Amino acid sequence: MASFLIIRPGDRADVPAVLGLLDGATEWLVSIxxxxQWGTEPHSTDPRRIKRVTGYADAGSLWIAESAGRVVGALVVxxxxxxxxxxxxxxxxxxxxVTDRASRGQGIGAELLDHARSLARNEGIELVRVDCFAGGEGALVRYYEQQGFTRAEAFAVPVSDSSEWPGQVLFQRL
Structure with missing residues (x-):
């Protein structure tokens, strides 16, 4: 596990770092x-995506994972x-x-999901849900299952006249 992490509330000052994490993830997805999953264009150049991440920060729903003062992950609930x-x-x-690709395998995503579980418990909430991309041979779905989540509904979001984005909802009871 990533015991070197500090998880703290995020704010507007973190928006560029979160967009950088998303850009890195997109770059990696394109490389494979x-x-x-997320297209080919950087998040940091898309006004709609910039607005979404800024909205997360403004709403107080953004959490940042830092290691040695560097942002290595982000969680939004x-x-x-x-x-x-x-x-x-x-x-x-x-x-x-989303986590930093350069820090892959260090348990950052797992730590952030543990933080989400703690937030839920502190509010007396017993259900945590997430949705994710179900394509790519289901790799992301399997990741969440390894983190203790169970598959619920599959869904598809139309992205053009002829294609859909395959998704999967997963849940975990606390």
Whole structure:
């Protein structure tokens, strides 16, 4: 586990670093041919994505993982995405989880998910949900299953006249 991490609330000053994490993830996805997950363009040059990350910071739903003063991960919790069926009970929803590709394998994502679980427990919430890209041979779905989540609904979001983004909702009971 990544015991070297500090997890703290994020704010507007963290937006460029979070966009950098997202850019790095996108660059890596493109390098392995998985352009169907987040496309090919950097998040940091897309006004819609910049606005979304800034909104996370303004809403107080952004959490930052730091190591030696460097941002190495980000977690966003809040409302489920509009394409996800609503929960039938109070929940904590993981809207975004991204880590630094250079720090891969150090348990940063797991630590951030543990933080999400702690946030839920502190609020008396027993359900944590997340959704993720279900393409790419299901690698991301398997990651969340390894973190203790269970598959729930599969879904598809139209992205053009002829294609859809395959997604999977997963849940964990605390």
């Amino acid at each position: 041919g998985r352009t169907d 809040g409302e489920p995405m509009p394409y996800v069926p609503p929960a039938t009970e109070p929940e904590l929803y993981v809207q975004l989880l």
